[in-house]
Amino acid sequence: MSTGKIKILLADDEEVVLEIMARKIASNDYEVVTAKDGQEAWAKINSELPDIIVLDLNSRKWMDGRF
Numbered sequence: 001m002s003t004g005k006i007k008i009l010l011a012d013d014e015e016v017v018l019e020i021m022a023r024k025i026a027s028n029d030y031e032v033v034t035a036k037d038g039q040e041a042w043a044k045i046n047s048e049l050p051d052i053i054v055l056d057l058n059s060r061k062w063m064d065g066r067f
Contacts, residue, residue, distance in 0.1 A: 005031040009050035011041040021054075 008030050012018045015036065022032045033048045035041035041055065 003031055005029060006052065007031040007033060007048060007050045008052045008054060009033045009035065009041065009044055009048065011035040011038075011053070011055035013037060013056065017056075 008025055010018055010021050010025070010032060011034070012021070013036055018034050018036065022034050026032045033044050033050060035044050041053075044050070045053065
């Protein structure tokens with residue numbers, strides 16, 4: 001069910017960074033979905049259909065170029 005808010009997927013392998021970013025973005029009235037690796041991000045892209053995706057390109061845990 002849609003909340004009417006813009007949905008942002010944050011993907012980062014560093015949990016502290018992910019938590020800080022999620023809290024800050026959510027405080028600005030956005031819906032936030034998080035993922036800790038490429039596999040989880042891909043699953044949430046397909047299931048959550050985010051409006052915006054913010055990801056850490058330097059992550060050590062992305063899928064081998066097929067993200």
